[in-house]
Amino acid sequence: MSESAATTTEPTTRPSGEREAGGVPIVLDGVTKKYPGTDSAAVDDIHLDIAPGDIVMLVGPSGCGKTTTMRMINRLIEPTSGRILIDGEDVLSLNDVKLRRTIGYVIQQIGLFPHLTIESNVSMVPKLLGWDKARIATRVEEMLSVVGLDPAEFAHRYPRQLSGGQQQRVGVARALCADPPIMLMDEPFGAVDPITRTKLQDEFLNLQQRLHKTIVFVTHDFDEAVKMGDKIAVLDKGSRIAQYASPEEILTSPADDFVSGFVGHGATLKRLQLERLDSLDLHPADVAEQGVEPLPMRSTLHDVLDAMIADGLDAVQVVDDGHIVGTVTLEDLLGRVRELRAEADARTGGAASESRPGATPGTTPDPELEAGQRKDDPT
Amino acid sequence: MDGLPFPEYLSAFREDLIGGFQRHFLLSVYILVVATAVGMILGMLVYRNKLAAAASIGALATWFTIPSIALFGLFVPILGFGLGTGIPVITMYGLLPVLRNTIAGLNSVDSATLDSARGIGMGRFRILWQIELPLAWPVILAGIRVSGQLIVGLVAIAAYVGVIGLGELLFSALQNLGSVNTFNQAVAGTLLVAIIALLLDAAFVLVRRVSTPKGLRV
Numbered sequence: 151m152s153e154s155a156a157t158t159t160e161p162t163t164r165p166s167g168e169r170e171a172g173g174v175p176i177v178l179d180g181v182t183k184k185y186p187g188t189d190s191a192a193v194d195d196i197h198l199d200i201a202p203g204d205i206v207m208l209v210g211p212s213g214c215g216k217t218t219t220m221r222m223i224n225r226l227i228e229p230t231s232g233r234i235l236i237d238g239e240d241v242l243s244l245n246d247v248k249l250r251r252t253i254g255y256v257i258q259q260i261g262l263f264p265h266l267t268i269e270s271n272v273s274m275v276p277k278l279l280g281w282d283k284a285r286i287a288t289r290v291e292e293m294l295s296v297v298g299l300d301p302a303e304f305a306h307r308y309p310r311q312l313s314g315g316q317q318q319r320v321g322v323a324r325a326l327c328a329d330p331p332i333m334l335m336d337e338p339f340g341a342v343d344p345i346t347r348t349k350l351q352d353e354f355l356n357l358q359q360r361l362h363k364t365i366v367f368v369t370h371d372f373d374e375a376v377k378m379g380d381k382i383a384v385l386d387k388g389s390r391i392a393q394y395a396s397p398e399e400i401l402t403s404p405a406d407d408f409v410s411g412f413v414g415h416g417a418t419l420k421r422l423q424l425e426r427l428d429s430l431d432l433h434p435a436d437v438a439e440q441g442v443e444p445l446p447m448r449s450t451l452h453d454v455l456d457a458m459i460a461d462g463l464d465a466v467q468v469v470d471d472g473h474i475v476g477t478v479t480l481e482d483l484l485g486r487v488r489e490l491r492a493e494a495d496a497r498t499g500g501a502a503s504e505s506r507p508g509a510t511p512g513t514t515p516d517p518e519l520e521a522g523q524r525k526d527d528p529t
Numbered sequence: 530m531d532g533l534p535f536p537e538y539l540s541a542f543r544e545d546l547i548g549g550f551q552r553h554f555l556l557s558v559y560i561l562v563v564a565t566a567v568g569m570i571l572g573m574l575v576y577r578n579k580l581a582a583a584a585s586i587g588a589l590a591t592w593f594t595i596p597s598i599a600l601f602g603l604f605v606p607i608l609g610f611g612l613g614t615g616i617p618v619i620t621m622y623g624l625l626p627v628l629r630n631t632i633a634g635l636n637s638v639d640s641a642t643l644d645s646a647r648g649i650g651m652g653r654f655r656i657l658w659q660i661e662l663p664l665a666w667p668v669i670l671a672g673i674r675v676s677g678q679l680i681v682g683l684v685a686i687a688a689y690v691g692v693i694g695l696g697e698l699l700f701s702a703l704q705n706l707g708s709v710n711t712f713n714q715a716v717a718g719t720l721l722v723a724i725i726a727l728l729l730d731a732a733f734v735l736v737r738r739v740s741t742p743k744g745l746r747v
Contacts, residue, residue: 247651250647250648251650252650255648257648259639259641260645261641262642263642263646265663265745308743324649
């Protein structure tokens, strides 16, 4: 995902003949929100650089100010001080209502307009922007297809006739309809059942690969953050950024105890969810036992480990396009884990191991020495 | 206590009865329209402000507790005999159900719906017009319906201060109790007032069906 961020929209065939607008950068510069009559700020002097086309996950415990932070970007909440720059322009200098028409907005409770058809719901922003009727009609049809709803079936229905998952698809279509460069999403998949959630997440990631919007995504679910994010900002009380890094980095080298506490147990296993089979060199196909379901090339290392444990095997076959292309062994997985650990230590100069949970001051080995030892590891 | 048999009474006083019916009906509708307009506008002005909403409902509720006869009597010396007193006093009574339901309806709109309306770039007036009013409409309409029933009854009582409608028949029947045709007058007046009330109610059922957004119909 992060590799694709810099590339431009691939030329897919679009019925309307329009190209989607890619993302723009967002900068939060010393943004503070203090409510009158409270001692501590809800959001205290946050600095955040968001690259165009990235999904940035704001994750943290409830009450940490993550939603407040997000809602200041489209000025649903006015910052007390600080600057918010979208594509270099200070949003506080813009008309707030017009600003919001250029920023997609999706919330957990969905908030469709119950008295309007799906079509009218989705077309609301283009109507506000004064698009002509024909363009709106084409666009609505296109957006419903994009989110996986058949326009012929759904355009003239009302929200209450749809399931929760379908309603949130409409919510996403409504947010995307006027092709905003930025999307703000507040726990958008939090209210649907786990199976639907996984499906919506996957579909949204596929969509984003094509759209390259700049997305600020609020969640309290760290696993969702790992799955969806190009970068994760782990927030503590007052929106203090405990760590702002890629999911890989946060899992392998959490910045402090708060972050590692938030990452929770099984950081290494979660890390394996981010690695796919193509990151390994495969052995020739004949090593694995026959009769076991081979795994596709796009499986994550987490899937591979799961399959091995489930079947009590230390090697499984890998298929690509229906052909067996090789075998992966348990030792390969362990080797990859060691590599990742070493890469992380090299990147942080060993600093991460200092603050790794369990490491107590005084017993921490010299970072350089430790890093040196790691390098000598036969990985 | 002798008088005409009821059917003969009806045909003999046909002109008077139809005239009274028409005046009563039209006057009720006019007052209802004014009460609806004023009540809804007032409601839209105050619904976001808890204090203003409570104050305006409180003021009208106080008015509501005073018997209409007393208020008619109070205002005749100021506004004069007839419609001058009748229309404003009845309108004030009719305001309360409309105002209360307008405020309740507008405040009952789901906060997530409002948040997303704001979030996608709808202005305050547009949200009121395109989102809040349509969603509050069934509740507001219920208030207008109650107001309509109330007004039809009050227009009858307003005959006491010279508002000419079906109330005239009823008062005349009371004043001349035992005289010729008083029983006929009472029955005819009561029936016709009831018919007006039923007609208005039927109209509301129709308006409700036509004007409720399809997505809200259960």
